Amino acid sequence: MDTDGASKHHATHGFAQGLKSGLPIFLGYLPVGAAFGVVSRAAGFSVLQAASCSALALAGAGQFIGLSLYESGATVLAVLVASSVVNLRYVLFGATLVPMMRGIGMPAQAGLAFFLTDETYAVNVLELRSARATAASMLGVGLIAWSGWVLGTTVGAVAGSAIGDPSRWGLQYAMPAMFTALLVGLVEDRSHVVTAAIAAAFTLLFAATLPGNWYLVLAALAAATVATVVFE
Numbered sequence: 001m002d003t004d005g006a007s008k009h010h011a012t013h014g015f016a017q018g019l020k021s022g023l024p025i026f027l028g029y030l031p032v033g034a035a036f037g038v039v040s041r042a043a044g045f046s047v048l049q050a051a052s053c054s055a056l057a058l059a060g061a062g063q064f065i066g067l068s069l070y071e072s073g074a075t076v077l078a079v080l081v082a083s084s085v086v087n088l089r090y091v092l093f094g095a096t097l098v099p100m101m102r103g104i105g106m107p108a109q110a111g112l113a114f115f116l117t118d119e120t121y122a123v124n125v126l127e128l129r130s131a132r133a134t135a136a137s138m139l140g141v142g143l144i145a146w147s148g149w150v151l152g153t154t155v156g157a158v159a160g161s162a163i164g165d166p167s168r169w170g171l172q173y174a175m176p177a178m179f180t181a182l183l184v185g186l187v188e189d190r191s192h193v194v195t196a197a198i199a200a201a202f203t204l205l206f207a208a209t210l211p212g213n214w215y216l217v218l219a220a221l222a223a224a225t226v227a228t229v230v231f232e
Contacts (some may be wrong), residue, residue, distance in 0.1 A: 010134075010136075011134070011135075011136040011137075012136070013133075013135065014134040014135075014136030014137040014140070015130075015136040015139060016140065017132065017137050017139040017140065017143075017144075018136065018138060018139060018140020018141040018144070019135035019140040019141075019143070019144050020140075021123050021126075021127060021137070021140070021141055022120065022123060022140060022141035022142070022143075022144040022145050023144060025119045025120065025123065025141070025144065025145040025148060026144045026145060026147060027115075027148065028052070028119070028146035028148070029119075029145060029148035029149040029152055030148050030151065030152040030155075031152065032060060032149075032152065033054060033060075033148065033149045033150070033151065033152025033153040033155075033156060034152040034153065034156030034159070035156060036050070036054065036060070036063055036064060036067070036152075036153050036156060037050050037051075037054075037152065037153040037154060037155065037156025037157035037158070037159075037160060038156040038157070038159065038160045039064075039067060040067055040153075040156075040159065040160075041051065041157050041160030042159060042160065043067055043070065043071050045157070046157075047154065047157040047158055047160075050153055050154070050155045050156075050157035050160075051150060051153055051157060052154070053147075054149050054150050054152075054153035054154075055095075055150045058114065058115065058119070058145075058146055059083065059087055059116060059117075060147055060149065061087075062083040062084055062086050062087045063083075065082050065086055065158075065216070066079045066082070066083045066085055069082055069216075081217050082216050082217050085217050085220050086220070089118075090116055093116055093118075093121045094113060094116060096125070097116075097121070097124065097128075099128075099146075100124070100128055100133050100135075100138070104135050108135060110144060111139075112135065112138050112139060114142070114144070115138075115139070115141070115142020115146055115199050116144065117145060120138075120141050120142050120143060120145050123141050124137075124138050124141060127141075151226075152168065156173075183196055191227065191230075191231045194227070194230075194231075195223055195224075195226075195227040195231075197219045198222060198226055198227065199219055199222075199223035200221045202218070202223050203215060203216065203219040204221035205219075206218050206219050206222075
């Protein structure tokens with residue numbers, strides 16, 4: 001097999017491996033994406049708008065927060081700031097993936113960054129530790145995860161009109177449930193637990209004393225600041 005053929009075979013194999021590794025993410029994203037689709041329809045979005053939101057963003061928690069603030073009448077600036085603060089962790093995620101990006105051009109890196117989520121990051125890091133991670137495998141993981149999120153959102157949005165009031169099904173708890181699942185998965189030691197408790201306390205305090213919806217942003221920043229000082 002010539003060099004070009006071997007390279008293509010290696011890339012194809014890596015992509016297939018990525019699809020296989022990302023299949024659990026696909027299955028996990030279907031119900032959460034469907035919940036976003038139903039809630040977005042209840043907020044007045046069309047099926048196309050709901051699906052486009054997931055297709056162009058792929059920021060589950062950020063999308064739920066943005067939608068929640070939108071429904072409460074928050075300004076566009078508040079929505080953008082809150083979503084950006086929640087998604088700041090991806091800056092750190094991306095930095096730790098730099099060793100995997102050697103030899104990959106900037107356009108390809110930007111494309112892979114689009115598919116970066118908590119779950120795809122975890123899978124790619126695991127693949128890196130086992131020396132199986134390649135640009136092709138990361139693309140496979142990201143693409144199948146994205147497909148699950150968009151498909152779930154679309155199905156939920158289509159079914160949204162039939163479901164009616166989503167509160168009857170408890171779907172208003174989709175966002176806090178997602179954050180709780182992320183918290184449980186990411187907590188590694190006592191400092192993380194304490195930081196989460198501080199964030200919850202600040203949220204309750206600011207929600208009761210500050211006007212508007214900025215309390216979400218301020219609580220996150222305050223908790224991060226206190227944790228940085230206390231735990232260095």
